Amino acid sequence: MTTHAFDKAIALTRQADGSYLGHTSPAYWNMVGPFGGTTAATVLQAVLHHPDLLGAPLSLTVNYAGALSKGPFQVQLQPVRTNRSTQHWTVGILQNDEQGKPVVTTTATVVTAARRETWSLSDTPMPSVAPPHAVAAVQLDRLVAWFERYELRPVTGAIPQQWDGRGDSSLTQLWMRDALLRPLDFCSLAAMSDVFFPRVWLRRATYVPAGTVSITTYFHASEKELQAAGSGYVLGQARAQEFRNGFFDQSALLWNEAGTLLCTSHQIVYFKE
């Protein structure tokens, strides 16, 4: 049995000092560094493999301080406080620079929680859209490697076919799953939360350099609910609320095929011009 490319990309080896060693993955390479989704998933993976872990992921914030270079990196993490129902983690990714000096590339915080059944209510029904196989999968020029790792079927708001400055909405709705099927888990959900191309491209139908500065994902689903989704499709919806002086925000929601909201995610993104 071969290991899935996503599991290879987020694979970590525990070191004697309690940190973890990872390695960037060519399969999930973006333009000048790894796909941010795999970086977020790697942060979460370190927490999930830590011997002191209690509970399941509730909140994940990842700040992209600098692009990772191809090669090994180190994940440092600490459970700084454990309460009855929540555990608070600080995480950093470091990589040696050309002089062999460790440099922070990523800062992050994670909250895990022991969840109990309570009154629950979904207040954001999944939009009524065509089913996955009724919409065509994106056939992309192979600009960046990580695009090929996902099967993306946009219902609305696909990457502009023409960069003619005529955009009128920042809304994307798309069905997605791992191109090579893999059962959904917290790490892949963290990565999928970052799958949307920059909203500024869509809103303006104009190509400008852009990159996520910080992403926060709140997990609503339990491990059991994720397992129940299996390797089925996830419906993702993303839109921006404000574009201002070099940065825009993005709010995203991800549901499973059955219409259960799995997570909500927000990010602030740099753009040029």
Added chain:
Amino acid sequence: MTTHAFDKAIALTRQADGSYLGHTSPAYWNMVGPFGGTTAATVLQAVLHHPDLLGAPLSLTVNYAGALSKGPFQVQLQPVRTNRSTQHWTVGILQNDEQGKPVVTTTATVVTAARRETWSLSDTPMPSVAPPHAVAAVQLDRLVAWFERYELRPVTGAIPQQWDGRGDSSLTQLWMRDALLRPLDFCSLAAMSDVFFPRVWLRRATYVPAGTVSITTYFHASEKELQAAGSGYVLGQARAQEFRNGFFDQSALLWNEAGTLLCTSHQIVYFKE
């Protein structure tokens, strides 16, 4: 001239080791600790006063690991990476426990940014609502001190008058400003982003214990735009998207009276039952 209670609440003194010393404020006391908004503002205040600061606040994530007790606390912070246009900070608040041992009460990350004028677009117009003086200010039983520090004029979604289990929406829109007028700045905006009472109270018209676990605020306004708002009203809008097994999310937007979106904010909140 007397110092405004908010400035007292977030006042910090730099220590020889580069950390900052603060003190909880009775004026902004909540039920079992300080109002989370002042804690978030205190984190930001430390960054804004740090001698190495470059740029203005872009993103602020604050994780409430444990309630602060009445008394002094220490803010530790570090600019872990400075790029051409962004600076990444890690921040922690610590307080001595009964044995005099420092305990982490708060973890946080902040990104500041040097912003340049670019193409900009507000994609979320301020809702059309009655002006501030056309809606009544909340007259609250003085349950918690910090409520009295704000003038809150709910347009829709006020705290339920009757806890009869008949809620049908999690949407609140309200005009707010400091009860004792104070010009808006990044710190007060960070605090106002947390002014909304728990969405679960509104959605269920049922009182249950609840508290913010993690909040993230993205700042869209510049200092100049905040100054232009002066001590005018801010329109805040908050709603939940999902209530599930002990936690719900909240998405909020804050505009100035002129309709400029100042910030967007998200939080994940614990609730009991």
